[in-house]
Structure formats: structure tokens, C-alpha cells
Amino acid sequence: MQPQASTYGEQSFSKALPVNERFTPLRNLKDTWKKSIENPEEFWAQQAKQLDWIKEWDHVLEWDNNHARWFNGGLINVSYNCVDRHAKTSRKNKVAIIWEGEDGDRRGLTYHSLYREVNKIASALKELGIEKGNTVALYMPMVPELPIVMLACARIGAPFTQVYSGFSSGALAERVQHIDAKIIITSDGLWRRGKIIDLKGTVDKAIVDCPTVEKVIVLKRTGHPIHMEEGRDIWYDDALSLAKEKNITPESLPSDHILYVLYTSGTTAKPKGIQVGTGGYLTYITSTLKWAFDVDENDVWWCAADIGWVTGHSYIVFAPLALGLSLVMYEGAPEYPDPGRVWRIIEDYGVTKFYTSPTLLRLLMKYGDDYPKNYDLSTLKILGSVGEPINPEVWKWYYTVIGQERCPISDTWWQTETGGFMLSPAPGLELAPMKPGSATFPLPGVDPLIVDEDGKPVPQGVKGYLTIRRPWPGMLLTLFKDEERYQNYYWRKYPKAEQPLFYTGDYAIQDVDGYYWLLGRSDDVLKVAGHRLGTIELEDTLVSHQSVAESSVVGKSDEIKGEVPVGFVVLKNGYNPSKQLAEELKRHVRNIIGPIAALSNVYFVQGLPKTRSGKIMRRVIKALVEGESVGDTTTLEDKSSVDYIINALNNKPLNI
Ligand code: PRX
Numbered sequence: 001m002q003p004q005a006s007t008y009g010e011q012s013f014s015k016a017l018p019v020n021e022r023f024t025p026l027r028n029l030k031d032t033w034k035k036s037i038e039n040p041e042e043f044w045a046q047q048a049k050q051l052d053w054i055k056e057w058d059h060v061l062e063w064d065n066n067h068a069r070w071f072n073g074g075l076i077n078v079s080y081n082c083v084d085r086h087a088k089t090s091r092k093n094k095v096a097i098i099w100e101g102e103d104g105d106r107r108g109l110t111y112h113s114l115y116r117e118v119n120k121i122a123s124a125l126k127e128l129g130i131e132k133g134n135t136v137a138l139y140m141p142m143v144p145e146l147p148i149v150m151l152a153c154a155r156i157g158a159p160f161t162q163v164y165s166g167f168s169s170g171a172l173a174e175r176v177q178h179i180d181a182k183i184i185i186t187s188d189g190l191w192r193r194g195k196i197i198d199l200k201g202t203v204d205k206a207i208v209d210c211p212t213v214e215k216v217i218v219l220k221r222t223g224h225p226i227h228m229e230e231g232r233d234i235w236y237d238d239a240l241s242l243a244k245e246k247n248i249t250p251e252s253l254p255s256d257h258i259l260y261v262l263y264t265s266g267t268t269a270k271p272k273g274i275q276v277g278t279g280g281y282l283t284y285i286t287s288t289l290k291w292a293f294d295v296d297e298n299d300v301w302w303c304a305a306d307i308g309w310v311t312g313h314s315y316i317v318f319a320p321l322a323l324g325l326s327l328v329m330y331e332g333a334p335e336y337p338d339p340g341r342v343w344r345i346i347e348d349y350g351v352t353k354f355y356t357s358p359t360l361l362r363l364l365m366k367y368g369d370d371y372p373k374n375y376d377l378s379t380l381k382i383l384g385s386v387g388e389p390i391n392p393e394v395w396k397w398y399y400t401v402i403g404q405e406r407c408p409i410s411d412t413w414w415q416t417e418t419g420g421f422m423l424s425p426a427p428g429l430e431l432a433p434m435k436p437g438s439a440t441f442p443l444p445g446v447d448p449l450i451v452d453e454d455g456k457p458v459p460q461g462v463k464g465y466l467t468i469r470r471p472w473p474g475m476l477l478t479l480f481k482d483e484e485r486y487q488n489y490y491w492r493k494y495p496k497a498e499q500p501l502f503y504t505g506d507y508a509i510q511d512v513d514g515y516y517w518l519l520g521r522s523d524d525v526l527k528v529a530g531h532r533l534g535t536i537e538l539e540d541t542l543v544s545h546q547s548v549a550e551s552s553v554v555g556k557s558d559e560i561k562g563e564v565p566v567g568f569v570v571l572k573n574g575y576n577p578s579k580q581l582a583e584e585l586k587r588h589v590r591n592i593i594g595p596i597a598a599l600s601n602v603y604f605v606q607g608l609p610k611t612r613s614g615k616i617m618r619r620v621i622k623a624l625v626e627g628e629s630v631g632d633t634t635t636l637e638d639k640s641s642v643d644y645i646i647n648a649l650n651n652k653p654l655n656i
Helices: 029-038 040-048 078-087 111-127 145-156 169-179 199-207 236-240 279-293 310-322 341-349 358-366 392-402 483-491 535-543 579-592 618-625 640-649
Strands: 059-064 067-072 095-100 106-110 136-139 160-162 183-187 189-192 195-198 215-219 233-235 260-264 272-276 300-303 326-330 353-356 382-385 409-411 448-451 464-468 502-510 516-521 525-528 531-534 548-558 562-571 601-604
Touching: 029 040, 040 059, 040 279, 067 279, 078 111, 078 145, 078 310, 095 111, 106 111, 111 145, 111 236, 136 145, 136 169, 136 199, 145 160, 145 310, 160 169, 169 199, 169 260, 169 272, 169 579, 183 199, 189 199, 195 199, 199 215, 215 236, 233 236, 260 310, 279 310, 279 382, 300 310, 300 341, 310 326, 326 341, 358 392, 358 562, 382 392, 392 409, 448 502, 483 502, 516 525, 525 548, 525 562, 531 535, 535 548, 535 562, 535 579, 548 618, 562 579, 579 601, 601 640, 618 640
Parallel strands: 095 326, 136 160, 136 183, 160 260, 183 215, 215 233, 300 326, 300 353, 353 382, 382 409, 562 601
Antiparallel strands: 059 067, 095 106, 189 195, 260 272, 448 464, 464 502, 502 516, 525 531, 548 562
């Protein structure tokens, strides 16, 4: 029996914006969606045919024990699909990557030159001992060599993990160890707001704890002095000179071969290694990029994210290149040297589709309309948003000031785990009338269900937990080296549900018109400037400081970043609260996790609100931080703990 399908709103789009006829040819979203749900195998097989397969699959989908094997029996190579198939056609002289450094450096790579560069470093990696199945860690800035090495790894079948350059040496070491990387590829540094961030120094600290690493390849980007360890470290350019072969045959890889592992925060202190496959993933991200952004040959695509996050993996590197687009890549801070930088890049390169996060929009909106109005943004056709719910006022600013009421806004809801977009108004299929702040409807193949604590569907208009009912080709294969956690975290939340439901960790509501509204995380995960941070990771890090007995971290609403983490700390005997100690604890968290984990405030308290069984009631702390009612506190062990928090927030005795 087919599971019951979600419904689309039929009418009464009174709150929706009128659809401009010019936006899109009508390609019938509803029918496409229905077909994809009724006959997923036929639907996805057709999509997969848009890629070049070395051997076609035997089975489109095998679904067993919450694992989806897509296109089983098929052989494919991502690097071939992203590079060779364009470099061998009339696209060979088309610009693949338009890159701008923060310092104003510019580079352009055609598909032909991308082919050459990918092959060179792929050959060098082989000479350095990397074979199919060996793992590689990347700790790279936003420079063209990052997509180049990702594609080189994909070419030779070496799964990689890219660690965001805002992570510290401890976080880097943890990931490198977990994936057993044989090689780290990094750069001397990167430019950020006019300053050099020293990446190699961080690698040097991390590597002490990474026994599997044999070589470190170092790209010269900033040119500042660094230590090169004799016999272990090798400059990127010197590595290239090791390349023996000009053309490395792309490995014939099974469809579920691991393309990459990307670590992301969950509800425990240990980040989860999202294990991503090859054939299903590439099929999914290319299809969804077309549906959500209506991309074609003439587009100049700019996804203004960092490749350290999934958005960059799927929609800076793999999907746009597989589709043969010209993409823009920018190295540095968006408001450097002035808040017009982003708009100037759009004007300079004639960007047609622009995709970014609400956090960046809020930041740029703060500087007023004159900056965007100084630039010619008339090339823009579709705008996109991702990472957190977009506030309706920001949506309207984006729509009117940036898109000049011409461009639909594709608000895409998805996650590291989903691999690609899941909800979007789909201007590439048939634009759903938009409602500012709603990610609107599921894309083809996506079957969401909002449920209560027991996994029972909630009626429209009632808030619940967003789940997904059936497998889709972009979904994670499992958690790297942690199958048990994969099953428990994603599939065992609702044992009483009628069918297995994929747990997303998000609250959502479906309105009377069938629109989905995302209402933030329902678990202990924060979204800080669109980045995922686990509160427990932060709490554990605070407790690892010698002065801290106990801690709790919650998110506090922030005008620009969406939310920022604030910490509440109970000190051990013998330690006294002070401004210096608060600063030291903030520094401690930055040092252990990295600059992205900066606590905005540390408060000292005598005790934390806990249940009688000793569980910290973050809900109560969160309500107090936001100035909201704390609700039911009958399970509180010690009622005065609420006063401790209130006093701290009001700068009373213990607070600094
Ligand atoms: O809470 C949702 C939020 O971002 C989470 C996924 O974060 P991450 O795995 O880091 O991936 C971010 C980029 C895909 C989701 O669980 N989120 C993402 N997109 C949206 C969103 N919340 C609301 N609206 C969105 N468009």
C-alpha cells in the first residue's frame, strides 16, 4: 500500500504574492510530485539518466532496514560527470569557476583547465600513496584548489572530509582521527577581513594526535612564514610536479561508494559523520538544483556559502559542475572592505541566480538600501535562502530591494543529512505562490509528515515534528563508523508510528493552504549564523575547564545571527566569578571548538534548574533568557534555581 501522500493547498492563496507569468514556464509541480511519489523508481531512473554512467544500475532502489541503496549495480564517477563530460564537448572553453579572493585576486578556470588541474593533483595523490578507499582530510580555504582536490579525490575513489576552516586544532584532530585520513591537504593560511588566518599552524597542532597522517600537502595562499616538517610536509606545487600521468582514468565506482563524510553537530558531544554516497546523491542534487533554481546553460550561479558546510559541497561544487554551469566562488568576508562587496560581485560577473543565508541578508540589510542600489543587479533572476527560517521582513527586503520584485525567492529547507533541497517553491518546475517565511512545498520524491511525540500525524495548523516518510536519493547512507547511532537517532524516535519515519529534529507546521513553515530545532542543536552547534558539545567544553563544575548552554535570539549561545556556569569550590574568568571561559571554548563556537555571554550561577532526576531543564533557562514565561515548573528540584538564573541575567551579585 502506498503511504498516504501529503496534500497541496488548492486555493485561497490570499496571503501569497501574485505569480508573475514571466517567472517560469508551467511544468506542473503537482503532477510531477504525484508521479514521483506513486512511482518513485520510474521517476528517479529517469532523473539518473541525466548523468553519465559507466554501467547502468540493476535496481533503482533497494530499501532495507532503513538503508536506501540507490541505483545498485550501477558504476559511476562524480569527477567524470563534473569535469570530463564538459571538457570533452563544446563546453570545454566555458568558464567553470570564477573565483575572487578577498584581497581582490581573480581567477577563472574553464572546464578544460579544470580537467587539467584535477588530473594533475589526482596523479600526485596517487604518487603519494592514495588509492581507492583511502581517506583524505581537507582543511582548506575558499580557493579553486578546494573543488579541484574534492574532484581529484572523487576521481580516484578516495573519500574525503572537508573540515571548516573556522574549526580549531582539537576539532580538526577529532575528525581526522575518526576518518583515519592518510593525507591532510591545507594551505598556509587564508584572508579574512584583511587579516591572515594561519591554517597550517592549526594543522601542526592537530597532527600531533593524528597517527594515520603520512603527508601534509600545503597550498601557498597567503605567503606568511610557516613551519614545513621535513619528510612530512610538501608544497602543493611541488606535489603537482610528482604527477606522472596527464589523464587519470576515473575509477568505476559503485553507486553507493562513499564520496565524502561531513561532520555535523547533533545532540551529543561527538559530531556525527554524515556518510554520503555517489550515484543517488549526484542524481538528487542535480535534479533539485534544476527544480529549485531553474538553472540552465546561460546562468552565472553564485552560492555564497562556505564549502566547509553541506551547502558548499552540494551546491557550490558538485551539482553546478555536474550541470556544466559557470559558478562564482568568493574567498572572504561578505562586508569586506565595505558592505557593497556582495552586490559588486553580482554586478561584476552578471550573476543570475544568487543563493545565501538569512544571516548574511540580515547583516547586509543593516547597512541600508544604498549599497545594493549602487550596483546593477538587473542580471538576477532567482534568489535563494537556506540555513534557518527567513524572517518575513528580511524576505520582503530581499524580494523588493535585491530582486526588484522580479525574482522569485527559493526558500530551500534541507539538512546535511538530506544531501540536497527537500522543500522549495520550485521555480524550475512551476513556481508555487510564495508566502514570505515559508519554504512552501516538498520537491518531487519528498514525502514529509508532521507528527506528535508518538509519531501520529498532527492536523494542519498544529505544530509538530517534521519527519520524512520514504527514502530519497540524496539521503545519507549511514553515520560513518556508527550504524547504531544512525538507527537510534534517525529512525527509532517514533516506535509507535505506522511506518519508519526519518527524524529531522525540526519543528514545523502546515498551514490551511498546505504550506510548510519551519519553526526551528526541536532538539539541543543551535543555529548560529546558519551554522549548526550542539549545546552539549559546548557544555562539555565548558566543563573541561578546571574551574567549572556544571554548565548549561542555550540559544538567545540575535538580530543578525538568528541566535547566539549563552553559557551558565556553576564554579567549583575555590573559584570565584570574575570578568577575567568569564573571558577565559569564552576563550577556552573558542580554542577547543573554534571561532564559530564563540559564546556571546557567560553567566555565573549558584545552581542550574534541574528535574528531580537531575536533568538540566534547558527549556526553563531558554525561556528566562528570552524573557518568556517559564511554564510548568512542577518537576523542578530546587525552585530557587530559577532565581539564580534571573539574578544572573539581571546582573545581580554573581553575574559579571
Ligand atoms: O533547522 C533546519 C535549518 O538548518 C538545519 C540543517 O542544518 P545543516 O545540516 O547545517 O544544513 C544547513 C544547510 C542545508 C535544519 O534542520 N534549516 C535549513 N534550511 C532551512 C532551515 N530552517 C528553515 N528554513 C530553511 N530554509
